[in-house]
Amino acid sequence: MEATNRPYAKFQPNEEYLEALISMGISENHAQEALFCTGNESVEAAVSYVFTNLLHEDNDDENLMPPGAENNVDESPKRYKMTFVVNTALKMGLGKTAAQVAHACLGLYREMRITGDREDALNEWDYFGEKKIVLKGENTEHLEALFNKAKEMNVPCYLVSDAGHTQIPPGSVTVLSVFGDEEEVNAITGTLSLL
Known part of the structure; x- marks a missing residue:
């Protein structure tokens, strides 16, 4: 059995929520963590978790940009x-x-x-x-x-x-x-x- 340090590795996220989060440009790892930490409650709760916790955790804005916006900094959403x-x-x-x-x-x-x-x-x-x-x-x-x-x-x-x-x-x-x-x-x- 492969060891992992992610507590949500065996967690089964709501597939519909996970897909919605990924379509927003959130990485799969961040999406899974957010769904795990919010108890699979809703897409909105997971998005709130990502922007409240994960953005400050690693400042990895690349994972939170809308799909296709990687090369267009001017198109990134304002906060x-x-x-x-x-x-x-x-x-x-x-x-x-x-x-x-x-x-x-x-x-x-x-x-x-x-x-x-x-x-x-x-x-x-x-x-x-x-x-x-x-x-x-x-x-x-x-x-x-x-x-x-x-x-x-x-x-x-x-x-x-x-x-x-x-x-x-x-x-x-x-x-x-x-x-x-x-x-x-x-x-x-x-x-x-x-x-």
């Missing part, structure tokens, strides 16, 4: 993300912070869906795992400055003002959400630390 900048000066509790980040995510997502702003980008973000990053903001002025910078750059953004029912005064600016491709979002929030 999108949503970042959330939390007003740390408010010293919100963990639950309060989580609720405010959720408000920021849903607020920006709804606003973009209603206006149709960057619908293709939003659909691609949805499909590839909805990458989200939570960052530390200094205070209200800091969040407002980042909000204004995003507006000037025409990057979708949303600023949450709390109703003041718990922990903090009404009208407090709690979280800023920003959405776009990695490059433009990093131009706004790329220097901030993770929360």
